[in-house]
Amino acid sequence: MIEAHNLTKDFKTPVVREGRFSGLRTLFSREYRLKEAVRDISFQVERGEFVGYIGPNGAGKSTTIKMLTGILHPTSGEVRVGGVNPHRDRRQAVRQLGVVFGQRSQLWWDLPVKDSYDILAEMYGVSGAEKTQRLDQFAELLDLREFWLTPVRKLSLGQRMRADIAAAMLHDPDLLFLDEPTIGLDVHAKRNIRQFLSQLNRDFGKTILLTTHDMDDIEQLCSRVMVIDQGQLTYDGTIPTLREQIGLPTEIRVKFRGPFRVPEETEVERLPYRVTGIEDDTVVVEANRHEIGTMEIIRALSEWGDIDDVDMAEPAFEEVIRSFSAS
Incomplete structure (x- = not known):
């Protein structure tokens, strides 16, 4: 559904001169600084996929979306959406895609919502x-x-966000681009948006590419995630595989029934897990489950006392992304 081949986007920004008569010198001799926002990105998205496209602020997410939708022309490389180049065949391309930018609306500000839909239907030739x-x-x-x-x-x-998503889907596109669709929303509004997007993908077979800083969006909606950092695609795969690649520890909370004994610090240092807290009858440890199995950890901890309950929590996905970007 989406093909991106060696996409690169450079921006030229004027260099601000300093000193006396700097404005006059800039007028007659202007220098530019080249900023590479996206660098040699290639990927494919198959029909019916729900893909998260994430990374830190300024990584190049929105720039990529704008190139894929035809808003920005790439400095080099090529884009195809449903087999169509959105820069050369814009009219044909826009009929296949819907776009929602969380901080910008495609609706008419002073008109009732219904009137905006009437105008959009006329524009797209919807009967x-x-x-x-x-x-x-x-x-x-x-x-x-x-x-x-x-x-x-x-x-x-x-x-407004619910109205904007409906507007983007009014002409029944096969592909939906979402740039920060849940930014600033409360928990109830986010849940409604996520349920609708999940239904669009699952029941109607819509292909969706989502950029967001809300990691719950990614975990609840996406079957695949791509990570961009400093303009380069650094990961493309599933969320569990990304977690494995980072190797962040799993937090294990063990509640004991009755008295228990935690080994001395010198003993714990030799163990393949780390004690991070002791709270009344509960001990909290961290371990990389790719280095030691869960049952092996529980067997070792059972030597400290009689175990009553065990609770495990994987690292937050936001922490995974932060660690991946820093590595």
Whole structure:
């Protein structure tokens, strides 16, 4: 569905001169500094995939999305969306894709939500019957009718985001690009958005590429994740494999029934796990489960006392990404 071959995007920014008559010198002789926002990125996204595209601020996520949608022209490389180049065949390409930028709306600010949909339907050549059918469906799934006749400027952030996603899907595109769709939303609004996106992918077979800083979005929605850092694609695979590659420790909380004894510090230092806390009847240890098995850890800890309960927690995905970017 998406093919990106050796994508590179450079931006030229003017160098600000200092000193006397700097403005005059800049007027007649301007120098530029070259910034490489995206560097030689290649990947493919198959039809029906739900892919997370993540990385630190300034890594090149939004720049990549804008090249894939035809908003920005790459300095070098090529893009194909559904077999079409979005820069050369823009009209044909935009019929296949929907775009949602979390901090920008495609709706008309002073018009009621319903009127914006009428305008978008005309722009994309969506028939009256198709528009009615899709809006009825979206209205039910996203609960749009509560603000159907409200001007966009009076919507809450969560309402506007639901309205924007419905607008992006009005012409029934095969591919949906989402750039920070849950930014600033409360827990309830995020849950509604995630449920709808999951249904679009699962039940309607829509291909979705998502950029976000909300790691819960990635873990709950995406079957595949790509990590970009300093303009380069540094990882492309599944979330569990990414965790394995980083090797961050699993936190294990062991609750003891009755008295227990934690080994002396000199003994613990020789163990393949680390005691990070002792809370009443509970001991917290960290271990890399690729170096030592869970049952082996539990057997070792059972020598400290009578185990009542065990709880394990994998490292937060946000911590995985932070460690991956720093490595």
